[in-house]
Amino acid sequence: MTQIHSQVLKTRPDVSVCRLSMMGSQDASGSEDCPFCQIANNQTDTEILLSDEELVCFRDVKPGATHHYLVVPIRHIDNCKTLQGGSIPLVERMEKMGRSILEKNKVSNLDDVRMGFHLPPFSSVPHLHLHALAPASKMNLKSQLHYGPQSHWFITVDKVLSQLRTRGKVK
Structure with missing residues (x-):
């Protein structure tokens, strides 16, 4: 959090960290209605399993595998x-x-995992979130369609990183 954000929070405790992060950010268009912003700002009863100054991790409410977690940035990114x-x-x-x-x-x-993102317009929540699923080999047909290698709307984290390194953007 920047010094400016800290100052605003002291004078405006009603402003969430997510809203602060959106101020002056071109890639953020979140709102107080964003469920992942609410989770990241501890405005729900969702159990946070891991967190740091930039990210939070919690269970997916509609798991596609035995282990299905979401990692989201606290700062809203669409x-x-x-x-x-x-x-x-x-x-x-x-x-x-x-x-x-x-x-x-x-x-x-850890070789039997699927980690990635849904491509818009197939994102259920318009806030960047990484799916971490395991074991991938035991996912049912519906989960395979949503998160599997043949899914046209799920892009692996490796592919996202590759595209960012070569093109500077995800296509």
Whole structure:
């Protein structure tokens, strides 16, 4: 959080961290209605499993696998298509937190995971969120359609990083 954000919070405690982050941010168009902003700002009873100054991790309410977690930035970012080359460290930290929650929950085979993002307009919540699912080999047909390798609306974290490194944008 910047010094300006800290100042605003002292004088305006009603302003959420997410709204503060949106001030002056071109890639953020979130609102107080965004459910992931509400979770990130502790305005719900959702259990936060891991967090740091930039990210929060919690269980998906409609799990597509035995282990299905979401990693979201506290700062509102609409979706993976709004990411640019400078977002690479953020995506890498999101992936690291996704792997950490899987390890913490004793997922033994980290090669049998699916980690990625839904492409708009197929995002259920318009706030960037990484899905971390395991074991991928045991996902049912419906989950395979939503998160599997043949899904046209799910892009893996590796592909997002590759596109950011080569094009500077996710296509």
